[in-house]
Amino acid sequence: MDLAFSKEEIAFREEVRAFFRDNVPPETRRKMVEGRHLSKDEMVAWWRILNKKGWGVSHWPKEYGGTGWTSVQHYIFNEELQMHPAPAPLAFGVSMVGPVIYTFGNEKQKQQYLPRIANVDDWWCQGFSEPGSGSDLASLKTKAERKGDKYIINGQKTWTTLAQHADMIFCLCRTDTTAKKQMGISFIVFSMKSKGVTVRPIETIDGGHEVNEVFFDDVEVPVENLIGEENKGWDYAKFLLGNERTGIARVGVSKERLRRIKDLASKVEQNGKPVIEDQGFREKLAACEIELKALELTQLRVVADEGKHGKGKPNPASSVLKIKGSEIQQTTTELLMEVIGPFAAPYDVHGDDGSNETMDWTAQIAPSYFNNRKVSIYGGSNEIQRNIITKAVLGL
Amino acid sequence: MDFDLSEEQRLLKESIDGLLTDSYDFDARKKYQKEKGGWSKAVWAKLAEQGLLGLPFAEADGGFGAGAVETMIVMEALGKALVLEPYLATVVIGGGFLRHGGSAEQKAQHIPGIIDGGKTFAFAQLEKNSRYDLGDVAATAKKKGAVWVIDGEKFVVLNGENADTLIVTARTKGGQRDRSGIGVFIVPANAKGVTRKGYPTQDGLHAADITFTGVEVGADAAIGDPENGLPLIERVVDEARTAMCAEAVGAMDESLKATVEYLKTRKQFGVPIGSFQTLQHRAADMFVALEQARSMSMFATMAADFDSAKERATAVAAAKVQIGKSGKFIGQQSIQLHGGIGMTQEAKIGHYFKRLTMIENTFGDTDYHLRRVTDAGGLV
Numbered sequence: 001m002d003l004a005f006s007k008e009e010i011a012f013r014e015e016v017r018a019f020f021r022d023n024v025p026p027e028t029r030r031k032m033v034e035g036r037h038l039s040k041d042e043m044v045a046w047w048r049i050l051n052k053k054g055w056g057v058s059h060w061p062k063e064y065g066g067t068g069w070t071s072v073q074h075y076i077f078n079e080e081l082q083m084h085p086a087p088a089p090l091a092f093g094v095s096m097v098g099p100v101i102y103t104f105g106n107e108k109q110k111q112q113y114l115p116r117i118a119n120v121d122d123w124w125c126q127g128f129s130e131p132g133s134g135s136d137l138a139s140l141k142t143k144a145e146r147k148g149d150k151y152i153i154n155g156q157k158t159w160t161t162l163a164q165h166a167d168m169i170f171c172l173c174r175t176d177t178t179a180k181k182q183m184g185i186s187f188i189v190f191s192m193k194s195k196g197v198t199v200r201p202i203e204t205i206d207g208g209h210e211v212n213e214v215f216f217d218d219v220e221v222p223v224e225n226l227i228g229e230e231n232k233g234w235d236y237a238k239f240l241l242g243n244e245r246t247g248i249a250r251v252g253v254s255k256e257r258l259r260r261i262k263d264l265a266s267k268v269e270q271n272g273k274p275v276i277e278d279q280g281f282r283e284k285l286a287a288c289e290i291e292l293k294a295l296e297l298t299q300l301r302v303v304a305d306e307g308k309h310g311k312g313k314p315n316p317a318s319s320v321l322k323i324k325g326s327e328i329q330q331t332t333t334e335l336l337m338e339v340i341g342p343f344a345a346p347y348d349v350h351g352d353d354g355s356n357e358t359m360d361w362t363a364q365i366a367p368s369y370f371n372n373r374k375v376s377i378y379g380g381s382n383e384i385q386r387n388i389i390t391k392a393v394l395g396l
Numbered sequence: 397m398d399f400d401l402s403e404e405q406r407l408l409k410e411s412i413d414g415l416l417t418d419s420y421d422f423d424a425r426k427k428y429q430k431e432k433g434g435w436s437k438a439v440w441a442k443l444a445e446q447g448l449l450g451l452p453f454a455e456a457d458g459g460f461g462a463g464a465v466e467t468m469i470v471m472e473a474l475g476k477a478l479v480l481e482p483y484l485a486t487v488v489i490g491g492g493f494l495r496h497g498g499s500a501e502q503k504a505q506h507i508p509g510i511i512d513g514g515k516t517f518a519f520a521q522l523e524k525n526s527r528y529d530l531g532d533v534a535a536t537a538k539k540k541g542a543v544w545v546i547d548g549e550k551f552v553v554l555n556g557e558n559a560d561t562l563i564v565t566a567r568t569k570g571g572q573r574d575r576s577g578i579g580v581f582i583v584p585a586n587a588k589g590v591t592r593k594g595y596p597t598q599d600g601l602h603a604a605d606i607t608f609t610g611v612e613v614g615a616d617a618a619i620g621d622p623e624n625g626l627p628l629i630e631r632v633v634d635e636a637r638t639a640m641c642a643e644a645v646g647a648m649d650e651s652l653k654a655t656v657e658y659l660k661t662r663k664q665f666g667v668p669i670g671s672f673q674t675l676q677h678r679a680a681d682m683f684v685a686l687e688q689a690r691s692m693s694m695f696a697t698m699a700a701d702f703d704s705a706k707e708r709a710t711a712v713a714a715a716k717v718q719i720g721k722s723g724k725f726i727g728q729q730s731i732q733l734h735g736g737i738g739m740t741q742e743a744k745i746g747h748y749f750k751r752l753t754m755i756e757n758t759f760g761d762t763d764y765h766l767r768r769v770t771d772a773g774g775l776v
Contacts, residue, residue: 001405001465002398003698009397072397279770286770290692290714293775297691304399319680320687386680387673394656394679396670 005072012073016080023049024086032085033260035368037208040123040165043087047120050089057094057118064102064110065118071307075300082252092161093117093124096240097170100187104228104236113168113189125192127157127171127214128237135384137172138181138234142216144173144188146223151175151188153196153219159378163199163212166192176231187233190221204374206367207347241380248318248379249299249325254292257332261285265339275339284338288331295324316392319385326375326382333369340365399694401469408466411446412473420477422744425600428480433558434602435480444513449487453495457507464635464700468642468693475646478747480601482516482555488639490517492632493563493580497620502582506561518559518585519636520550520606521629528760530565530629531575535608537566537622544581544618546589546611554758556604557594559585564608565629568622579622580629587611599751627705634712637759638700641693641712641719644755648686648723651730651748655679658734658745675733682726689722706772713760713768714775720762723752 005013028042050056059074060066069077081088089095098117101109116122133140142155153173163169169192176184192199196219202211228236262285265276275281302317337344344366376382390396401409419439428436443449451466453459460466467488474483491510494503509515526532535548546566556562562583570577583590589611594604620628656679659670669675692715699711727749731738738745756762769775 001401001694001698003695005397282770282774283766286766286774287717289775290717290766290769291688293695293714294688294691294718297695298687300397301399301691301694304397308400317687320684323684324688383677386677389680389683390676393683394676396656396659396676396679 005076009072009076013076013080016077017084019053019055020080020084020086023053024084029084029086032087033256035364037210038087043090044120044123046087047089051119056089056120057098059095060098060114060118061102064098064114071303075303079252079255082250083256085253085256090120090123092126092170093120093122095243096126097124097168097189099243100170100227100236100240103239104187108224109227122167123162123165124168124170125160125163125166125214127160127169129159130156131158135381137237138185140172140174140185142171142173143177144175144186144221146175149223151221151223151226153188153190153216153221155216157214157216158202158211160199160212160214161210163192163214164201164209166199168192169197169214170227172233172237175233179231182234184231185233185237186230187227187236188221189225189227190219194219194221196220204371206371208367208371210371249295249321250329250375251292251296251299251325254325254328254332257329257336258285258289258292261332261335261339264336268339268341270341281335281338285335288328288335291324291331292328295321295328298324316388319388319392322379322385323376323382329375330372333365333372336365337369344369401465405465405469408451408462409469409473412448412470415442415446416473416477416479420479422478422747425478425480429600434596434600435482435558439479440481440513440516443481443483444511449483449513450511452487452491453507453511457495457503458511459507464638464697467635467639468697471639471642472646472649472693475643475751476650478600478647478744478751482518482558484636484639484643485518485555485559486510486516489519489632489636490561490563492635493519493619493628496631497580497625497628499616499619501616502619506582509560515560516555516558517561517563518553518556518604520553520556520562520564520583520608521633522551522553524549524551528764529573530633531578531626532573533565533567533578534572535564535566537564537568537579537581537618539568540612542615543612544579544615544622546581546583546608546613548608550606550608552597552603553606554597554601554603556606557592557602561585562590562606563619565625566608575626576624578625578629580619580625581613581617581622582619583608583611583613583617587613597754599754600747601754630709631705633759634709635700637712637716638693638696640755640758641689641696641715644719644723644752645686645690645693647748647752647755648689648726651726651745651752652679652682652686654745654748655682655730655733658737662735669733678729678733682729685722685725689719692718710769710772710775713765713772716760716765717762717769720756720765723756724762727752 028046031038047056057065058067058069058077062068101113128137130140144151144153168189170189172185173188174184175186196217198215200213201209202213203209266274268275299321302315340362343362346363348363447460448470450459451462455461494506523534537544537546546564548566562585564581564583566579566581568577568579589609591607592604594602597603659675660668662669696712696715699708702708730745731749734745737743
């Protein structure tokens, strides 16, 4: 048992750190620190820098452009990326559809899609949730009817993150309405530019535009866009959801935010002295740091376990990472609110697109707090995670 | 980075788990509790026989030269079985003072007795007004010719009623709360002037309040520097805290297991109560609390190898905070999910709750350690 990273791992961390320091555009980093949204161009520009370095799809198999890193190296990479901070690779392409395609897709699909995912030539979005199918995803109703060499797709998806930027969508569609609900679903990919696709923005409580409703109205998709076998889509979806585990705890994100809290709390005054000198506040901060340290260790235990025994089936401990990770992220945004106090109130009607730089950046603190309520809802709500622990770990 | 046990550590775990499975079910524990002194000499002899009492001592001193991880393994197992025998007081604390501060003569005189199970120790530290501050010492040790004369009162001395040898903190100079001027002394429990008032503790262990009245010990009774013993005390107590964290994880682990088992078997409204989501989610939260506690117990254990004493102390304090919180939550909810049966002395579950509660209040509670982490400037 040994907590320390090896010499090689420490050297790797230095290499990663130096690369981020020298290559993340400063403006991108600044916006990340201040909790602002980034433009599509800013994100894509950074991801292409990462891809050029060969780190765009680090966890993919080597033959498709991956790095062959160990679990610990992946952990270090993610942590450093989150702490810098810099935008993580677009999950919908790199972590979700990519692995489904190289695992279940045919040769032609691999050649067609994988390099474009790596270089973000296509921006992908995820067509899973529907208005009537949230936690009960398998009840989804979007229909794909086979007509000759085409599927005709009708229905509606929702909570589609950054669909406004998307070129492609991977979509769960019902292809057999007579089978048991999990058995009649297929995994189909198609262009968001197809005729009959409509994207309508959903404004979230922070005033931001991250998520959308997406409507399909007789969208024609070639049958060759089916990934894997027809009616096996639920298996691929489960594979996809269980695949993205490293970084789910977002320890680096919380670490970075704690740094920011300390920074701001040493500037904002209360009772004639900086907030950071208030004993009550300091104890709350320390309590959060202890929770985060415990989470970091729990995450490292999962990482070490993966390194030893292979990824295999999802480790149910990742539900612990999701629950605690989201709670801690939310706590950090609450602490920021506490630091800023009454100055959280002013609302920037221009949003955070950077067009109104005269508006004090503290204006992003309340929106970020509001926005972070999402983290205990998305990716399988924390209540669903408790169901997973109940079944998979406790056997109840 | 590696969280796996080595082959030897795995064997150690099997050996202690096996021993306790054979000789330490809840009925046996009740029997041991009624023996003279409140624990079993036979079990203690078995622990000695398997070499467990000699684990942390250097091979040169007759031990096995094992480290913090081995102590963690043993303490976790002891926590699972709610073991009454004085491993913490004797091997971890008494042994800790000898290992880290003892002279060659002191080691030669005392360690063999610990290893062969012949002698047990107790740490007389707590005073009426010291609470969790290890540097708050009113008891005095005054030099009189070639001897030290010890006077003072110590409270809730774990295993104090039965111990053969006491490790006593006493002030050799300065004011009651000065960090310097504290000595650590080895005092035979049967020395003239030592008065012990023993009693059982809430969790079924035994302790004593001990009065020292003009107790004379030789100059060789002082462990380390009699005028600057606090760093040694802090180090050994940090090891004790770390060991208790592991013990608590064992207790939490078993407490959750027993609770889940109960949820599966207890029926109401015609179904196992574990089919109710409210109870399922409570149990899931207990699992989360357990895993967080386990991580921090490992963190404190591995911190034993940190170079910086400050970082080591902060790591242990942070672990004690997490263990305190998790232990309280798991202890309380284990009772709640058992319902009325959890309230009975007869059921084992409540005894985990009681031990976890006493662990929280030993050598600094959650608030105390949170303040320590805060004063150290946090963890990140």
